[in-house]
Amino acid sequence: MTSTLLTSITVFVLAVFIGFEIISKVPTMLHTPLMSGTNAIHGIVLVGAMLIAGSADSDLEKALAFVAVVFATVNVVGGFLVTDRMLEMFKRKPAKPDSE
């Protein structure tokens, strides 16, 4: 095992603990936004897709990498925007008389 790998594993294990700790006290009403928000965060896979796309040699690699970049971008952009749309509705204010 290389020391790089060991460092990566260390980071991984610590991130597992942080991941469990930070969401342990979430009210039910935020479960959907939280799922949507964390869904956007695994869009970080875009960074990997960029690295592959920026150094692809063969046509096959380029094709795979291009689709990966498109997919990951949809994940990031769509994920954050739809989460924001949900949370926008949680503004704390009293019900106004009907204004529709």
Add this chain to the structure above:
Amino acid sequence: MTPLLALSQTAINFTYLVAAVLLIVGIRRLSSPPTARSGNWIAAVGMTIAIVFTFLDPDITSYGLIVAGMAVGTVIGVASARLVKMTAIPQMVALFNGVGGGAAALIAAAEYHRLAPSPGHLSGDSVGAMLFSALIGSISFSGSLIAFGKLQELLPGRPITYAGQQVVNGVLFAALVGLGIAAGSTEQGVWMVLLLLGALLFGVLLVLPIGGADMPVVISLLNAFTGLAAASAGFVLDNTALIIGGTLVGASGTLLTVLMGRAMNRSIANVLFGAFGAAPAGAPGAAAAAPGAEGKSYREVTAEDAAVMLAYAQRVVVVPGYGLAVAQAQHAVRELAGLLEARGVDVKYAIHPVAGRMPGHMNVLLAEAQVPYPQLYDMDDINPEFPRTDVALVIGANDVTNPAARDNPDSPLYGMPILNVDQAANVVILKRSMNPGFAGIDNDLFYESNSAMLFGDAKSSVEKLIAAVKAA
């Protein structure tokens, strides 16, 4: 093309550290209502930092593909996030999750293709992560598409089962492990292709037998899968941002899945392999085809009669469900509640943890209609109130009110915590027809002596109630 401005790997890794801190702060703020929205944006800023500085990575030598791909992805992402209706959020999350998993699998495939043609190039350290990423990413991709299809009602929501299903899945999974070993040891592309195709098939077979009512739990689980796939892609590329971001989602997504399962009193294994919602053996579909048969009868009320009950009640509890969401009745419901309150009626909303099709889905919809927070009650807080409630108004909710879950050990729902709606003095149920709910199970509540049915689309029924309450 030469790099724009190549930064050293150390400098880039430093920006990844900053990004990781912002992601963590973002998720933590997402866990509390007042800070949730800013949390989402903080996470987005962290993500943007990671993406922008990746452009300066010395390994990136051409930008055309990246820019073109991001442009296409941004258009699709913005359009779908803006245009989607709030009721369709669960399937949207499924779709965004699926493409994320697909991206991780594609990264693994491309990296395998780059390294594998000349044997000996796959290092033992990264090959395992590469295969794991391909496997889990593909399962998440196809599984999420099936979940999307079920929620969008392109596929039947009922579980699709056949004899020997679990044996087939078991054999397929064993075959996938074998293919992974072959792909890793022979370094021949054909095994990798077979692994990817087999994993796609496995994702389909994994989700098909799961009933529509369990889709939220499944999406949450696949969300965690995609996180792990992204993390293992990080091991392949030796990239800290991917490892941290992916692992955070893998861990928090797993915990969220367990919490959701717990709200339904079911284990994850039971959700995945229990074929929940299948009609009881012996009389498949009978309850659905002939509701009210078997000597059970229900009572129907007019909107006028129901309105009088509501208008002269002291305490009313509104129980919203997915039917309310589908009919977009949340604004009308708030108007009705406002009218009742003006008459001095005490109105509360009872929110089951899995009302709607995702935990918290109903809170999102009612917040959209500007129902004040303090009127929303969790299951545990509202259940003691039902015995002294005059009218429980059930709007498009079904399985979460079924007393069989509490009383009948033979019911497939048995053990799921429910709202004790049947303990109210009167129950008015707004429903389109007597068809069973999302889980495909008949609801005993409808046949109770204190229950009355008001048939019709939830929104038009509520509007009729509004008109009738005004006249009362």
